[in-house]
Amino acid sequence: MRSVIDIVDLSVEEINGLLKTASDIIKNPKKYSKKCKGKKIATLFFEPSTRTRLSFESAMLELGGSVIGFSSASSSSASKGESVSDTAKVISKYADIIAMRHPKEGAPLVAALNGDIPVINAGDGGHCHPTQTLADLLTIKREKGGFDNLTVGFCGDLKYGRTVHSIIGALSRYNNVKIVLISPNELKIPSYVKEDVLDKFNMDYIETDSLEDSLPSLDVLYMTRVQEERFTDRNEYERLKDSYVLNKEKLNKAKEDTIVLHPLPRVNEISIDVDDDKRACYFKQVENGKIMRMALILMLLDIAKKDKSKFTLNDNKIVYNKFKCSNPVCISQTEQELKGMAKPVDNGNYRCVYCDKDF
Numbered sequence: 001m002r003s004v005i006d007i008v009d010l011s012v013e014e015i016n017g018l019l020k021t022a023s024d025i026i027k028n029p030k031k032y033s034k035k036c037k038g039k040k041i042a043t044l045f046f047e048p049s050t051r052t053r054l055s056f057e058s059a060m061l062e063l064g065g066s067v068i069g070f071s072s073a074s075s076s077s078a079s080k081g082e083s084v085s086d087t088a089k090v091i092s093k094y095a096d097i098i099a100m101r102h103p104k105e106g107a108p109l110v111a112a113l114n115g116d117i118p119v120i121n122a123g124d125g126g127h128c129h130p131t132q133t134l135a136d137l138l139t140i141k142r143e144k145g146g147f148d149n150l151t152v153g154f155c156g157d158l159k160y161g162r163t164v165h166s167i168i169g170a171l172s173r174y175n176n177v178k179i180v181l182i183s184p185n186e187l188k189i190p191s192y193v194k195e196d197v198l199d200k201f202n203m204d205y206i207e208t209d210s211l212e213d214s215l216p217s218l219d220v221l222y223m224t225r226v227q228e229e230r231f232t233d234r235n236e237y238e239r240l241k242d243s244y245v246l247n248k249e250k251l252n253k254a255k256e257d258t259i260v261l262h263p264l265p266r267v268n269e270i271s272i273d274v275d276d277d278k279r280a281c282y283f284k285q286v287e288n289g290k291i292m293r294m295a296l297i298l299m300l301l302d303i304a305k306k307d308k309s310k311f312t313l314n315d316n317k318i319v320y321n322k323f324k325c326s327n328p329v330c331i332s333q334t335e336q337e338l339k340g341m342a343k344p345v346d347n348g349n350y351r352c353v354y355c356d357k358d359f
């Protein structure tokens with residue numbers, strides 16, 4: 001059984017395969033309209049969403065399957081104290097595949113380890129969001145022709161912006177991609193992304209706080225919202241929320257063929273006068289997200305048909321029950337019965353397998 005919790009759960013060949021299926025879906029949508037007949041997706045959304053949930057649901061409907069689920073924790077048994085493990089075991093009896101969004105980091109991993117059907121992480125806290133990455137990749141492929149040799153700038157909240165963490169993981173697999181990380185000092189990329197991805201794959205990257213200075217060099221500009229819901233200090237959010245605003249005038253500094261991406265929702269970070277610029281691709285990303293989710297659902301259900309074994313983490317470096325993660329938004333902090341899982345990292349620390357925080 002396969003699940004997709006992190007973008008690196010997909011090999012580069014699989015990502016390329018999904019991109020290929022996506023272009024076939026675009027050419028021949030009819031061919032796919034009954035592929036999931038009789039199959040059900042459960043969309044378990046413990047946190048607000050417009051795009052991602054409806055995108056999974058319309059993806060399954062366009063494949064001829066059906067949808068069950070809920071769109072907030074308050075309408076699920078989580079409000080009665082049910083654990084993620086129990087929810088996953090129960091839903092495995094009703095559905096063929098789960099898409100889960102959860103405010104606690106690592107929750108979809110817990111669902112994958114305990115349920116009997118494939119789980120897709122639809123966003124866990126400030127951690128990962130692999131299917132947004134698939135949407136982003138299809139958009140870059142369609143607009144720029146491929147990924148090699150691109151300079152990609154990420155601007156905004158790189159600390160809590162889970163979509164950025166996932167797409168950097170994907171881009172690390174392509175050749176000669178340059179990364180420009182544009183953020184205020186307080187919202188810099190987490191150290192595990194630096195160590196596990198940027199440094200590990202020897203990626204060419206710089207950190208800066210200036211959007212204006214970076215713009216002329218970029219092939220792709222990926223803007224993000226400052227993630228209000230992840231801040232513990234309201235004043236800090238207020239101080240940082242308008243750190244970057246892309247408007248038409250600023251965009252004049254970019255190349256003619258730079259593309260502007262944003263996972264949406266936007267708040268202030270892209271002014272609406274950019275929307276009619278041909279470089280603005282954020283609404284195209286929405287459509288591409290649905291198509292890539294169709295391709296991913298097909299792939300995972302196909303694997304599950306042949307391989308019914310339980311999803312496991314085959315990593316002999318994992319140390320069980322020795323450490324308890326101290327990250328307050330880690331699922332292992334809220335669900336006390338979960339066993340601790342940590343992996344040693346180079347500097348002598350351990351990294352929590354659920355949420356990737358070091359201790």
Ligand code: NCD
Pocket residue numbers: 051052123129132162163224225227263264265
């Ligand atoms: C993003 C998310 O949920 O992380 N949105 C999305 O899935 N399209 C980005 C965000 O909320 O800022």
